Amino acid sequence: MKSNKNPAGNPTELDAHAVLRRRLLGTALAASASPMLLSACGGDDNDPVPVTSEPPPDTTPPPQSGGPASSIFTVKDRKILLNGKEFFAKGMCYSPVPIGAEAGREPGGDHFSDFWEALFTRDLSVLHGMGCNSIRLYMASPWAIPWDSNSGRQYHGKFMDLCAKQGIYVWLAYPMTPKQAMSSSDRPRIEQGYRLLCEELGKHPALIGFTIGNETDVYNENTQLPDFWAWMDDLARKVKSWAPDKLVKTAIHDIPPIIDQLVNPAIGKGLPHLDVIGLNSYRGTVNAGFDTLFTDYDAKFKTTGLPDRPFLITEFGCPASTRNGANPVELPNKAKAQADYLEVHWKDIVKHHGMNLCSGGYVFSWADEWWKAGNITQHDGHSSCTAGEFPGGCADEEWYGINSIQVGKDKNGNPRPAADPVVVENNVAIHYPDILTQRAAVARLRTLWKA
Numbered sequence: 086m087k088s089n090k091n092p093a094g095n096p097t098e099l100d101a102h103a104v105l106r107r108r109l110l111g112t113a114l115a116a117s118a119s120p121m122l123l124s125a126c127g128g129d130d131n132d133p134v135p136v137t138s139e140p141p142p143d144t145t146p147p148p149q150s151g152g153p154a155s156s157i158f159t160v161k162d163r164k165i166l167l168n169g170k171e172f173f174a175k176g177m178c179y180s181p182v183p184i185g186a187e188a189g190r191e192p193g194g195d196h197f198s199d200f201w202e203a204l205f206t207r208d209l210s211v212l213h214g215m216g217c218n219s220i221r222l223y224m225a226s227p228w229a230i231p232w233d234s235n236s237g238r239q240y241h242g243k244f245m246d247l248c249a250k251q252g253i254y255v256w257l258a259y260p261m262t263p264k265q266a267m268s269s270s271d272r273p274r275i276e277q278g279y280r281l282l283c284e285e286l287g288k289h290p291a292l293i294g295f296t297i298g299n300e301t302d303v304y305n306e307n308t309q310l311p312d313f314w315a316w317m318d319d320l321a322r323k324v325k326s327w328a329p330d331k332l333v334k335t336a337i338h339d340i341p342p343i344i345d346q347l348v349n350p351a352i353g354k355g356l357p358h359l360d361v362i363g364l365n366s367y368r369g370t371v372n373a374g375f376d377t378l379f380t381d382y383d384a385k386f387k388t389t390g391l392p393d394r395p396f397l398i399t400e401f402g403c404p405a406s407t408r409n410g411a412n413p414v415e416l417p418n419k420a421k422a423q424a425d426y427l428e429v430h431w432k433d434i435v436k437h438h439g440m441n442l443c444s445g446g447y448v449f450s451w452a453d454e455w456w457k458a459g460n461i462t463q464h465d466g467h468s469s470c471t472a473g474e475f476p477g478g479c480a481d482e483e484w485y486g487i488n489s490i491q492v493g494k495d496k497n498g499n500p501r502p503a504a505d506p507v508v509v510e511n512n513v514a515i516h517y518p519d520i521l522t523q524r525a526a527v528a529r530l531r532t533l534w535k536a
């Protein structure tokens with residue numbers, strides 16, 4: 086199942102998230118891939134063939150999922166409701182891209198199809214034990230190659246059933262880049278991707294809903310164009326019609342001018358078909374939390390007369406890295422300072438939940454992602470370390486995990502090839518999951534979420 090097809094022509098086109106995040110932090114980093122585009126980011130057309138050797142997907146329809154009774158998600162005013170009762174998201178951004186994989190090649194970051202069972206089984210019981218009740222995926226695809234609708238069908242039943250068993254609800258998303266969101270040739274494929282995911286999982290009890298775009302907003306490019314917002318809103322309307330018992334949201338940058346364009350009655354019109362608004366926010370410090378984010382956001386919606394809807398922090402976090410000379414290293418004491426940062430920001434979310442201004446938040450991210458800079462088999466740093474608001478002073482994209490990772494070992498205890506997360510033994514493709522080591526933030530979040 087090899088393919089040279091990438092979702093776009095060069096990496097910088099796929100970097101809106103990472104570049105804007107660093108720009109906000111006042112860093113001067115070279116462009117690198119973003120955490121969502123997460124799963125649709127790719128390299129240039131000269132990249133080698135995809136790294137996985139996954140066998141042809143099963144094209145038979147998946148069996149009916151088991152698990153608990155059906156879950157109906159609705160919204161009322163500023164609250165998310167699950168079967169009529171308020172749901173407060175204690176969430177994790179879950180993108181467990183193995184060492185040797187990268188989001189611009191098949192499976193494009195979709196490590197939730199049935200083939201990857203060993204990987205997600207490694208994690209979901211731990212997340213449940215932490216008190217996590219919700220995760221957001223940056224991509225799932227009905228096709229084996231996400232940006233190729235002619236590739237084979239794939240399914241996600243084992244993953245979703247295990248989430249249901251663990252009491253974890255899931256936000257799904259089909260990937261798109263900012264340019265794809267503005268492309269008349271890409272839009273039909275994106276809509277088809279969402280429709281097929283709705284057909285597969287739209288009634289699954291573990292599904293909370295769908296994210297319509299992760300950081301597809303690029304200030305002064307597409308966000309000033311009413312057509313961008315209108316298509317995003319129309320896609321939300323369609324997804325909602327295909328999965329009426331679930332929710333639709335978006336996740337945009339926490340940049341005041343973008344929010345101004347979102348609420349502008351002549352431009353974004355508030356995206357009226359969205360059930361929930363989400364911001365990916367890296368503002369504040371270990372002392373100040375999110376600063377004035379919640380009241381700033383609330384004021385913008387009130388002044389435009391837009392209806393109240395639940396609001397989520399769809400990403401927040403900081404790297405676990407600092408420097409020893411020129412070398413990136415983990416912060417001391419299992420990155421205790423990262424845990425401190427997350428605690429202050431989480432308590433700010435809880436405070437504003439009590440003020441009816443926030444319905445929860447999603448920590449970025451579950452595990453380090455080695456594909457985001459330099460060699461995909463090395464744990465690189467790639468910031469000039471001018472991000473003073475972060476404990477380690479660095480905005481290293483590969484170090485945001487609350488777990489560090491090392492190459493997984495095969496059945497004989499030997500490290501599997503670092504350059505390929507899939508090995509073939511006796512003509513059978515196998516994935517040996519990477520080894521996770523918990524940082525201090527895991528225990529800290531467990532204490533906060535289970536209090």
